[in-house]
Amino acid sequence: GAGVSQSPSNKVTEKGKDVELRCDPISGHTALYWYRQRLGQGLEFLIYFQGNSAPDKSGLPSDRFSAERTGESVSTLTIQRTQQEDSAVYLCASSLHRGNTEAFFGQGTRLTVV
């Protein structure tokens, strides 16, 4: 595809349920990032994958949050036992590894926990 694709675009879930959010990065991009953005706030770093290296999970807010990525392809962000404070837009981005290249963002998944 031409850009970073995220699905679903919108998700409404009941408190306590688990959700999975998907990110399809641009082909060939070895770096993949997940962010959370609450309404009216900035981007909060969650997790960073780089090739086959161990992911940087330093931004995950609790053990209810986890993410996987198989090789340099699709990534899935899983939130277990969702809470109302998890309501936010979850953004995914991908880039080549080098620091002098740009990152491309998807349109995000808007998660609403009711």
Next chain:
Amino acid sequence: DAKTTQPNSMESNEEEPVHLPCNHSTISGTDYIHWYRQLPSQGPEYVIHGLTSNVNNRMASLAIAEDRKSSTLILHRATLRDAAVYYCILRDVSGATNKLIFGTGTLLAVQP
């Protein structure tokens, strides 16, 4: 992670130039200076980046101080569509610390 400091908000008039400042006094020799912007209800988009020399592209210009401790994003003629939050970010050239951490950015308002 190297940090950047930006004003919380700025205002401009349409068709006028806008200079968005960023301080990064702890920048290392291997850090690139990147700028992204986020339009309302959209994901961030890349604007421009540079290392030492000033840079120009179709969207903007980036002026980098000689000591690299500050930079300025220049929009030559602001349009209403340029109203967004602008983020200044440092990225290590080697990719060793490549988390792409966003600060609070500068909210740019453009008046007609």
